[in-house]
Amino acid sequence: MVQEYGAVLSALRGWGNVRPTEGGWLARCPVHDDRQGSLLVLAAGDGRVELDCLGGDCDPQDVAAALRLGPENVVVAPPAFEDGPGWLWPGYVPEAGVTVIDGEDGTSALVVALDVAARIAQGSTLPDGQQHRQARGVLALASPQNAQRMTEILAVSGPGADRIEVVEVLGGRGGQRGLRLPADADRLEQLLRERAPDLVVLDLMSLCPYRMPVGRALRALADVAARLGTAVIAVREASKRSGWMAAHRAQEAARPSMAAAVHLVVAGADGALALVPVHTSHWTVMGGLQFQAPGHRPVVWSSRFPHGSGQALAWADVRRRRPASTNARDLLCSLLSAGPVPTRDVLAAAVAAGLAPRTVQRARQQLGVVASKTARGWVLSLPEQGPSGGGALVGGQ
Missing domain, CATH: 1.10.10 (Arc Repressor Mutant, subunit A)
Known part of the structure; x- marks a missing residue:
């Protein structure tokens, strides 16, 4: 067994006080000031282990990052969500609320959102390896300006993309223009009541009039999602002119009305991209996930993001300035x-x-x-x- 878990044991010995116990080892926890050796390391098979800090109640993902161990070495069990809101993607996409995905133009935020939606529509494996039921219906709401872009992205997406219906929505008197929030919130609610989807994906900026604070559109969207019990993934791709961090400030302003909101950002450096949670209203933030978006092929998800949300925000701001x-x-x-x-x-x-x-x-x-x-x-x-x-x-x- 020692040979099978060589990489894990090597990382543990760097912190000292490693001793065998039933089913695994006890070692010093690298996250808190641990002098007793309170990190329980249980062998899970195939060279992977489960981490459980008995002394400081440290997050297993933080422990794994400190030990420089990846998903090939560590099994990180998702938190229990039984006593909280329902989830389409546990920890990332709540059933009755808005998940905001922020990113600068060119970071593939919309591509990522549609890939996640396709997996939920198909009932296939989610990006972090979790399994969930197949959604009853998934809509991609598009303005007249971005309907073609959504269709092109779905055409090269993975399994489940054919289950997503792109719906071009119009608002205003007589439906003469694209949908605008909060002015057309009633029209949006009527559409969702008629279609009754489990999940809706939309480009938030196409629903927000010029110079209108994004927070107002988010509040209206969150209210509709809460009343109907619908999951919404709202993508906000900020241009360099508007500034990426403006999206972060706008989401902060809308947070009080988003009872089950999750805020994710797409950030990266050195050619690598990651989807990183920076806020969730009910639970400890889940870990980030690295991915590649080849452009004309489906998104490829890889390992866990080894850095915190603060680093992700810093990278995004640096990228904006380049x-x-x-x-x-x-x-x-x-x-x-x-x-x-x-x-x-x-x-x-x-x-x-x-x-x-x-x-x-x-x-x-x-x-x-x-x-x-x-x-x-x-x-x-x-x-x-x-x-x-x-x-x-x-x-x-």
Whole structure:
């Protein structure tokens, strides 16, 4: 058994006072000032363990992060939700309330929201490995301006995307414009009563008139969700002009009326993205989840986010301050570092990252990226690479 759990034991020995006990070990907890060795480490099979701090009641996810252990080493059981609100995704999406997903343009916040909705619609495994029942109905409410974008995202999403119905909603007198909140809250409530979905996904900014505080739209949306018992995932992708942190302040203002609200942010650094909870009204915040959004393929979820919500907010604010040209150069270097990539794949990734084609073109010129026509079509490569991944390449457009 010692050999099977070698990685875990090595991490524990770094803190000292490791001793065997029935079914596992006792060790010092790295989170609180533990001199007695009160961390119970139980063997769960396949080289993984369960962590239970008996002395400081520390969060198992915090303990795992301090020990630098990932999901391949540690089983983190979700908290019990029996005596609280119902959940479509325990700890992340309540059944009767609003889950806000904030992110800057290009962080794939809407893509993530629709991926989660597709999993709930299908009743398939959720991003953190939890299982839940299949939803009765899932709607994606779209304005006339973003209906096509939602349809395109769902077309390349994973199983369950075909169970999501994109509904273009109109408001105002005679339905002459897109839905606006709080002015059209009654029209929205009537639509949801008629359709009776379990989950609704919408782009919050498309429902918020220009210069209208986002908090007012959120309060109206939360009131409708609470009255109907409907789960709502509201995506707020802030542009650089409006400022990412404005979304955080707006959600703070709306929080008192959101009885079962969860606030998530999409943040990242060094090319990695993560969905990180920063607030929940009823429970200790669950851990963040890292993911990749390839652009023209389904979202790929990976390991737990090893940092706290404060670090996620700091990363998001730094990302907001970076010029688009820097993000474009970083994207090209990341995509092309392993070798030539088809031009269409690079463009798809740039669109998913919220980068304009002209910005990507300027970044190509600054880096000296070379285009070449091969049997597979046009490919892009860094100057020191050839179309097969090695050697210099001259020419191409």
